Amino acid sequence: MAFLSYQPLSIDTLLELDAHPECGGLALFVGTVRDEHLGRKVAGLAYTAHEGVASRLIGEIEQRTREKFGVPYCRIQHRLGKLAIGDLAIACVVRAPHRAEAFEACRWAVDAVKHGVPVWKEEFYADGSSAFVEGCCIRDDFDDDPTHHHRHPHQDFKTA
Incomplete structure (x- = not known):
């Protein structure tokens, strides 16, 4: 299964419910496109990525999540x-x-993708303008940045 997709995502393919009968817990996070950001009406968006690096890193995050938790x-x-x-x-x-x-583990994995994978989001606004969203950055030191409002999910996870 690919980590990145230009096709709509299917939660069913990710669930694999019968594969782990020893597991009583299943956590699912799905992020969806919302219609507003910082007071601006959003009409849609586009994600771009450094696909080779992004795929590799998502695979590493999955593996690290399994090991860490x-x-x-x-x-x-x-x-x-x-x-x-x-x-x-x-x-x-x-x-x-x-x-x-x-x-x-689910929260950590999503945060690790957001903070450590080269995927960029461009929002398209109802007024016809667009902008790349300044989100979490790929830095090992961003916990020291008082303007950064997210905890560092991969302090022991290096992206390089």
């Missing part, structure tokens, strides 16, 4: 190309013996 299953997909309001942009599924590990 002791979970047998972690799958992540990120959409590329033009997306409409409501479209699925990212999906992450983690299966674990218990819900606490599943929730924690």
Whole structure:
């Protein structure tokens, strides 16, 4: 299964429900395209990526998530190309013996993708303008930046 897709994402292919009967917890995060950002009406957006590097890093994040949290299953997909309001942009599924590990691992994996994978989001606004969204950056030191509002999910995960 590809980590990046120009086609609509399918949650069903990520679930793999019967593959891990020892797991009682399944955490699923799906990020969708919203119609507003910082007070501006969003009409749609486009994701672009350094595809080779992004695919490799998402695979490494899945593996690191399994190791770090002791979970047998972690799958992540990120959409590329033009997306409409409501479209699925990212999906992450983690299966674990218990819900606490599943929730924690899923959050960590999504944060690691957001902070460490070269995927860029351009928003298209209702007024006809567009802009690349300044999001989380690929830096190992951003915890020291007081303007950065996200915790560093991969302090022990290096992207290089």
